[in-house]
Amino acid sequence: MLWLYLALGTSIAWGAGYALSEKFLHLGVSTPFFLGCLTIISAPLYFILASGNGQISKSLEILGKDKASLLSFGFCILAYVIGNLCITYAIQLKNATYANLIEITYPLFTVLFSYIIYKNFHLNWTTAIGGLLILSGTLLILFKGQS
Secondary structure: OHHHHHHHHHHHHHHHHHHHHHHHHHHOOOHHHHHHHHHHHHHHHHHHHHOHHHHHHHHHHHHOOOHHHHHHHHHHHHHHHHHHHHHHHHHHHOOHHHHHHHHOOHHHHHHHHHHHHHOOOOOOHHHHHHHHHHHHHHHHHHHHOOO
16 A cells, blocks of 8 residues: 555655746756756665665666666666656646646556567556546647647
8 A cells, every 4th residue: 555655645746846847947947957956866865765775786786687687777767867858848848737737648658668568468447448538638638728
């Protein structure tokens, strides 16, 4: 059940962060500068948290076992970097509300990439209906929402 509270905490924190960032991005603070400041603050915190119980050395050992794992890890990090750039630019160009209502389609891409990369298909009828609701909501926003 802890995962649910953590996921909800993520939703609350990101919602607040996106809403607050809109002001600064619309004032002209550049996206790369904003994300650079985010990195300067977050990187030391993450590494401090990872330093407990030998997590850094264990993680490096796991990644160093083969080149395929290291390459895949690099693509994973790159995907997050590109995603952060894209959503922050989208907020700057439009607003946090619209950008994030479109961004919320990412579960559909998670299902797609999980299947393509790992041949995992964690989908049942209830999650499929949820995905269709996400897609229909996104289409409604795109075609009937404010431009």
